[in-house]
Amino acid sequence: MSTDTAKGVPGDAAVNELEAALRGTLVRPGDLSYDDARAVWNGAHDKHPALVVRCAGAADVLSAVAFARDRDLTVAVRGGAHSIAGFSTCDDGIVIDLSPMKGAFVDPDRRRAVVQPGLTWGDLDHETQAFGLAVPGGLVSTTGVSGFTLGGGVGWLLRLYGLSCDNLTAAQVVTADGRAVSADADEHPELLWALRGGGGNFGVVTSLEFRLHPVGPQVLAGLVFYPLDEARQVVTRWRDATADMPDELTTLLDLTTAPPLPFLPEKVHGTRVVVVAGMYAGPPGRGEAAVAPLRGLGTPVADLMAPMPYTVMQSLLDPLWTAGAHNYFTSAFVEPSDTVLDTLLRLHLTTPTPFSELHLHQLGGAFARVPADATAFSRRDASVLCNVIARSPTAAGFEGHVAWARAARREIAAHGDGGLYVNFSGDAGEDKVRAAYPDAVYQRLVEVKDAYDPANMFRLNQNIRPSAGLTATVR
Template sequence: MTVRLSLLNAGQTELTDPELDELRAMFHGPLITPEDPGYDESRVMHNGMFDRRPGLIVRCAGPADVMGAVRVARERDLLVAVRGGGHGIAGHSVCDNGLMIDLSAMRGVWTNPAERIVRVQGGALWADVDREAQTFGLAVPGGVVSTTGVAGLTLGGGLGWLHRKYGLTCDNLIAAEVVTADGRLVRASSTEHEELFWALRGGGGNFGVVTAFEFQAHPVGPAVMFGCAMYAAEDAEEVLPAWRDWTAGLPDEVTSRILFWTMPATPLLPPEVHDRDVLIVAAVHAGSPDEGAPALRPIGRFGTPLADLSGPAPFREVQRNLDFMFPKGQLRSYWKSVTVNELGDDVLDVLLRRGLNRPHPRTLVHAPQMGGAVRRAGPADTAHGDRSAAFIVSIDGNWTDADDDAATMQWVRDGFDEIQALPSTAGTYLNFSGDRDLDNAAKQAAFGRNLDRLAGIKRDFDPENRFRLNNNIQPAMAR
């Protein structure tokens, strides 16, 4: 057989059977072609909007395989996609006809409880981290969906249920092992390749393939206080201002968010909310349940909830609570987000109107609270950039029918434009972005003054922009 592969900049090349056999001998993990068993399973992304067909997949078993794959791509000038958890909304991790470097088999997690350090391979999911770390009563600030990939979340910033107490995921990164564009494996930390380490904390997958992360973990759980009240969506005009006022006085231990959604009719949920449009008010207290109970009690008192599910819960269970909203490969998704300095009445008005007029039951209007430890980091401390925002407003289009693509994506863009036009907006959060190609305005909104520094680091580690299927930063001109 012959495999056709796209070149980095233009054109295609072919690999014959003897060449494929030679490549197979290089790798410990399997080399998967479109004719091999498991090909279709390997290319499935969380976002069902994308049905891309790589020319070749290297399912890496370890760093040596990653180094080999990068060198093959370099020698043959191939287009490359890098897949960790495959959870990215923009679908960067799989490409048509290119070489996909697949880290999904590299999911090992090791915890050092004495030093509170958790080491994580590049293909791990947050469920893997939570399981291992919680065995020792520790947690790394991660996402709110346990199937999210560690790599993408970390490299793009990383917010979840613990960020107000312990910072973004990238703030808790203490070292990373990275395969660079020339096929070398380097370690980046505060004392080794310091500029690369700075760039990895929020600059995305621009600078190499991270094969391992080392995180600072924190004592959390095993049980935490979880607050969750579901109000009828039509009561949101009363509930939203009450929630906003409550968040203004919260300690850093509490991280809260609201979500407009339509609850499915499932035995997992109270009958009162089945097939109902709801406003969910949720929060987690990072301390003990006894400390958290009084702090979260007001969640059920912003009006008359349809259901109040608040109570102590295992932290791992809290981390999985939203998984059912995002079944792998079953939803088409397009998201855009805006950070805001305050939830003024003008912002709440847009939240309300958009939340009450969603185009599909699975579409979310979502506002996570920021501040706390996130805000205390300086804008140049990491590549993530400005930390001043008090909230993020994310318009999360999720739907099922391809015929609705254009209309739903436009609905998301219109909501984004409406929020962005308000005076309190500050920037954007690229992990909540479905745009495959970022314009200069989006890059400036995300990285601010850090963009020039990132372009310089990109030039130093990937001058040919081989790692370009991401929230791409062009390398600066040669000095």
């Protein structure tokens, strides 16, 4: 068998053998579909893998993992391909692409959904809303269900039903040693605990089971735009209003630039604004009273808060987050003190592009009532998650935009304990991992890593490094 020793890529005979074992598709450099197969959502990452295995099912995943393990290839696992840090692709190694795996089974009587990892939130909402049910998802419907859940899952139902990972009840996982294991409350419970916020460190998830909740089909949701000259008043009143909001209402405050859209007055197009977004998913008769404080924070430029289908709110922001732009997201858990709000308002005036922003996602409610040791996501005492976003249509000037975001994050995080959200951690680095998890949680994650991936095969993630030389007992 020939081998490209410079890159460690197996020769044709081995690749042909892998291809013959697949029900899905294997894509090589030079194939007509290669550029499409290697593309990811974040245009900042332009990688050239040696192989892309577009898996049709768990059997293909088993074959791809065995092939990569036996040849010590770098492995990237892809679901929705939205990884901000670029973990869903690699140079020279193998991409295990789960996006063709889009099966979903909804059991409305048990209020459970079993889904494959290629689904996006739009796909899953389509299936569950047919029964008036939902899994707490994200803010953009094109985001992949699996990666989003494994990192936590912050969205519009957070205060009512918790994070996506809080609702993960079981998972099927292909481990580094080639086993297919079921993780639930009875079998491999430590693995399930780690999957609920510990990222893709422990294997390839080929199936997820979620708890479902009654939602919609109509919710009261949308956006309220305020002018920059009222920003201090708006952010302060928003902070104060969140103190006693009902759990059925989750809100987000966004310091951004007004897009040139027809529902906004032309005079504010391209100007910095404050946007308050929210979704009320409780009893319809109580919605107007619940969202009224959001409309009274200042003098609205536009009030787009209205009854709408849940699926519309889930996809409302999609046009602003299309594929191909260059993105860098980072984050910090903070308390919205006057000092923090002043810092954010000052940084708002320095955003490097009209597509860059800072937003505060309201926490609390059901999110805060989950015991800190129930999931690997353990920052349950924070009241606000601050996301810092640098986004540019092209690569021009992007390094400077990233520098702005990193500096902004450092300044904001200095007012808290330095913690960040693993899904919005910017780029790879041990400092990002340690900032995402308290020490005791991190050590527990290391023990799970030792048990299921002691050689660190799955390292393209915010990586939990295994203990050197430790032989762990699989739970």
